[in-house]
Amino acid sequence: MSNIPRGIRRGLFGVSLPVYALLYLPLSVIAIFSFAPSLHHPGVNLAAYGELFNDATVLAALRRSITLAFGSAILGTALGTLMGFGLSRFRPAKGGGFWVGALPSLIIYTPIIMPSLVFGISELIFFNLVHEYTGLLSAGLLTMGIAHVTFQSPYVALVVYARLTGLDPNLFEASHDLYANPIKSFLYLTIPVVRPALIGGFLLAITLSIDDFTISFFTAGPGSVTLPIYIYSAIARKGSSPEINALGSLMIATVIGVALLYYFVTRRQQQRSRQIPAVA
Amino acid sequence: MSASVSAKRGAISLTGITRIFAGTIPAVDHIDLEIQAGEFFTLLGPSGCGKTTLLRMIAGFEAPDEGRIVISGREMQGVPAHKRAVNTVFQSYALFPHLNVEQNIGFGLKMQGVKAAERKKRVDAIMDMMQIGQFATRSAAQLSGGQRQRVALARALVNEPEVVLLDEPLSALDAKLRAELQIELLRMQKRLGMTFVFVTHDQHEALVMSDRIAVMSKGRIQQVGPVLDVYEKPKNVFVAEFLGLSNIWAFEPVSAHEARTAIGVLNIGENLTGPGMAMIRPEKIWLYSDNAFEAGRPNMFLGKICEAIYMGASTQYRIELQCGQFLTAYDTNNQAAERSWRPGEAVAVELKPENIMLVEA
Numbered sequence: 237m238s239n240i241p242r243g244i245r246r247g248l249f250g251v252s253l254p255v256y257a258l259l260y261l262p263l264s265v266i267a268i269f270s271f272a273p274s275l276h277h278p279g280v281n282l283a284a285y286g287e288l289f290n291d292a293t294v295l296a297a298l299r300r301s302i303t304l305a306f307g308s309a310i311l312g313t314a315l316g317t318l319m320g321f322g323l324s325r326f327r328p329a330k331g332g333g334f335w336v337g338a339l340p341s342l343i344i345y346t347p348i349i350m351p352s353l354v355f356g357i358s359e360l361i362f363f364n365l366v367h368e369y370t371g372l373l374s375a376g377l378l379t380m381g382i383a384h385v386t387f388q389s390p391y392v393a394l395v396v397y398a399r400l401t402g403l404d405p406n407l408f409e410a411s412h413d414l415y416a417n418p419i420k421s422f423l424y425l426t427i428p429v430v431r432p433a434l435i436g437g438f439l440l441a442i443t444l445s446i447d448d449f450t451i452s453f454f455t456a457g458p459g460s461v462t463l464p465i466y467i468y469s470a471i472a473r474k475g476s477s478p479e480i481n482a483l484g485s486l487m488i489a490t491v492i493g494v495a496l497l498y499y500f501v502t503r504r505q506q507q508r509s510r511q512i513p514a515v516a
Numbered sequence: 517m518s519a520s521v522s523a524k525r526g527a528i529s530l531t532g533i534t535r536i537f538a539g540t541i542p543a544v545d546h547i548d549l550e551i552q553a554g555e556f557f558t559l560l561g562p563s564g565c566g567k568t569t570l571l572r573m574i575a576g577f578e579a580p581d582e583g584r585i586v587i588s589g590r591e592m593q594g595v596p597a598h599k600r601a602v603n604t605v606f607q608s609y610a611l612f613p614h615l616n617v618e619q620n621i622g623f624g625l626k627m628q629g630v631k632a633a634e635r636k637k638r639v640d641a642i643m644d645m646m647q648i649g650q651f652a653t654r655s656a657a658q659l660s661g662g663q664r665q666r667v668a669l670a671r672a673l674v675n676e677p678e679v680v681l682l683d684e685p686l687s688a689l690d691a692k693l694r695a696e697l698q699i700e701l702l703r704m705q706k707r708l709g710m711t712f713v714f715v716t717h718d719q720h721e722a723l724v725m726s727d728r729i730a731v732m733s734k735g736r737i738q739q740v741g742p743v744l745d746v747y748e749k750p751k752n753v754f755v756a757e758f759l760g761l762s763n764i765w766a767f768e769p770v771s772a773h774e775a776r777t778a779i780g781v782l783n784i785g786e787n788l789t790g791p792g793m794a795m796i797r798p799e800k801i802w803l804y805s806d807n808a809f810e811a812g813r814p815n816m817f818l819g820k821i822c823e824a825i826y827m828g829a830s831t832q833y834r835i836e837l838q839c840g841q842f843l844t845a846y847d848t849n850n851q852a853a854e855r856s857w858r859p860g861e862a863v864a865v866e867l868k869p870e871n872i873m874l875v876e877a
Contacts, residue, residue: 403613404608404610406606406607406608406610407610407612407613409575409577409597409604409606409610410604410606410610410612411612411623411627412576412577412596412597412598413575413576413577413597413598413602413603413604414598414603414623414624414627414671414675415598415599415624415627415628415675416598416623416627417596417598420627421598424623424626424627425612425614428614429612429613429614431614
């Protein structure tokens with residue numbers, strides 16, 4: 237970095253300021269207005285927060301969001317972890333060409349690059365079809381959960397895959413060599429070394445689920461309004477309000493909290509068990 | 517070798533071992549090998565010669581496509597790595613990143629169900645022996661290369677295995693540390709009396725460490741024997757060249773002890789039965805100043821120094837003989853050394869018959 241000329245460094249710094257401003261100004265506007273007594277009236281009070289916590293609809297939506305987030309994140313992490321393990325076994329570096337090497341990862345990553353609108357609509361049509369022919373899977377938290385797991389698991393798979401491919405492949409052989417049968421090797425080596433990735437993937441899955449609107453919107457049923465859907469409909473009905481600002485601020489705080497939690501958890505783990513660079 | 521010998525704890529017997537990776541030539545091709553209990557045995561060869569694959573099959577990480585592996589008299593067919601009383605020191609060390617030094621070393625004992633108190637006693641003892649006690653609670657990432665190497669070795673030795681397998685364990689270390697650890701490894705091996713199977717591509721390391729060496733090339737064993745035999749009496753050109761510099765000429769016999777080569781007729785100690793290859797090591801060549809030359813004395817030639825490479829304890833000379841052929845000779849720089857030679861100086865060289873070896877092509 238230090239060999240970049242000073243003028244360019246200053247220029248880059250100058251460019252970064254408006255980027256940060258664009259990122260964080262709208263967020264701070266919401267936070268500031270959540271303390272305003274009413275829209276366009278500056279001042280500080282917590283009325284909006286008070287109303288929020290007394291609003292049964294909001295609390296119900298919050299409960300659903302949390303249920304959905306945790307339920308889908310647990311399943312999404314489990315599936316994503318298995319996918320990450322699978323991918324690391326068939327990584328292109330090991331050969332196998334397109335069919336064995338590249339294709340599995342392409343299939344798994346597709347949900348990440350797929351526009352969520354298309355994803356949501358196709359889930360909607362699929363669930364409707366299934367419901368029509370079998371009577372199962374009526375739109376509601378269950379269909380939303382399935383959709384969330386579908387888009388969470390590739391992210392988790394990526395995180396786990398990155399961790400596994402960063403490890404010395406001899407580690408697993410070393411554990412067998414040191415008398416660990418496959419089950420013990422999984423418990424005493426695999427789980428501990430991928431734990432930071434598991435925690436990271438789980439927290440990522442939670443934040444993905446909590447703030448998802450597009451896919452949730454298409455897969456939700458009448459009784460499954462989550463926070464993002466509630467916010468959307470509230471704004472559609474009566475525009476922005478201090479309560480919505482307050483709700484938005486709380487969600488921002490939650491996501492930042494989760495991100496910080498992830499940082500501290502993984503940093504502690506890494507300090508204890510920094511990756512040993514493989515030699516030769 | 518009789519069955520009773522190979523049934524000894526730590527003896528390894530390989531019969532007809534073959535391993536073929538999908539669609540390629542065999543990595544290991546019908547290898548028969550007896551490794552004796554308690555010996556320091558080295559598999560030496562260039563990369564890709566199959567030595568690591570062979571080691572991995574002894575460890576149980578890979579199964580041979582053909583052949584039998586018997587360790588301490590027990591057939592290893594179908595025995596997974598975690599049930600073999602064999603421990604490996606990996607080239608990459610493969611220390612567990614989530615465990616500290618103590619826990620790394622104790623891993624094998626823990627997996628075998630050794631109780632915590634007994635485990636601690638044994639781990640402490642080996643850490644003392646390897647002088648790594650002061651690092652007990654550090655994570656592997658906080659250790660230097662040499663310290664990691666010691667931990668990896670301790671992690672294998674603490675289990676008191678029948679056989680210790682070492683896959684180029686010193687290749688990542690600098691020369692000084694490497695020399696230190698070579699001596700330490702040898703000391704540990706003699707002290708504990710375990711069988712060590714050591715894989716390396718470094719001929720010098722193989723010579724320093726081993727009781728016996730197997731030189732491998734293209735999945736086959738070229739020669740097995742005590743270090744001295746393999747170096748002094750290489751079986752073929754590959755072994756001769758892999759174990760150090762050598763001067764090699766093709767010859768046609770003129771009489772029972774005279775061979776015509778590119779540098780002239782050589783007297784050879786062995787009985788000649790047909791054309792072949794003759795070899796002499798550079799340090800076996802005698803160098804004199806040119807006025808010591810005696811015309812007509814067998815195996816003596818005149819030449820000129822083309823190149824002198826000073827290597828500390830010795831100097832390597834490239835000499836152009838009068839016939840236009842080149843040869844390489846070493847002269848030691850010890851107190852008995854007459855003098856050293858400079859490029860351009862005329863010299864006489866003598867190749868004594870007893871130092872000329874016949875090798876297969």
